[in-house]
Amino acid sequence: MTSTSAARLWHTVTALAAAAGLGTQLVLVVTGASVLVEDRPPGLAARLLHFVSYFTVLSNLLVLLTTAAAARRPTVDGRLWRVLRLDAVVGITVTGLVHWFFLRPLLQLTGWPYVTDKVLHVVVPLLAVVGWLLVGPRPRITLRVVLLGLIYPVGWLVYTLVIGAATGWYPYPFIDVGARGGAAVAVTSVALALLILAFSVLAWLADRRWPPTPRDLPTGRP
Incomplete structure (x- = not known):
């Protein structure tokens, strides 16, 4: 099997x-199956929001979009794609780590919610990260890509805090201002931002130092 076909x-x-x-x-959400425990299950519109x-979900969606493009053309490139690809790899890495160390002990899941939880938080992160390490495409990351890549996680955090202040609902307990207080959430938010920045910089350094891939087609340095 050639590097490109692999x-x-x-x-x-990964995309599948x-x-x-x-x-x-999405089916579980529409049908009302609960993944995170909620005392008062909201209506369909709120569940979809x-x-x-x-x-x-957003990080898995980025993985889906970027790996689907790479499946069609393993040497895919483009200014926007580079940023989305970095966001996908870093975002899904943080997703897997935060889930495994902080959220997993809080969940008591069975059946399809359990299976889906493991796919989104374990299977896809492993496939995406290992795939980026092994098959790239590489090189694709520059300092500009790293800086632009911060727009997504910072924007998500701002959006989440605004929605939480307006509705009282927060997707994760560690950024629940009502339960933890503004100061604690601010510290957590800064820590998350620094973690994402650190992973982005590590990805940039690895992208620069490791051999280009796929190897059997030209990739060109950025």
Whole structure:
């Protein structure tokens, strides 16, 4: 199997896993199945708004979009794609780590909610990160891409805090101002921003130092 065909296969599997996880989760949301415990389950419109407000969902969606493009053309490139690809890899990395160390102990899931949770928080992060390491495409990251990539996570955080202040609903307990207080959430927010920046810089350095891939087609330095 050539480097390009291996990359195409890996990206295809990753995109399908993300699509399956997101699709199943959407069905659970529409049918009213609860993933996170809520004392008063909201109506459909609110559930859909909550669905698209989770960093997990958005990061999986970015993985789906960028790996689907890479599956079609393993050497895919473009200014916007580079930013979205970095956001996908860094975002899904943070998603997996935060879930595993902080959120997983809080969840008591069974059946399809359990399966979907594992796909979105474990399977897709592993496929996306390992795929980026092994099949790229690389090189694609510059300092400008790193800086532009911060727009997504910072924008999500601002959006989440604004929606939370207006409705009282927060997607994750560690940014719940009502429960933890503004000072604690501010510290957490800064820590998250620094974590995302650190992973973005590490990805930039790795992208510069590691061999270009796929190897059997020209990639060109950015």
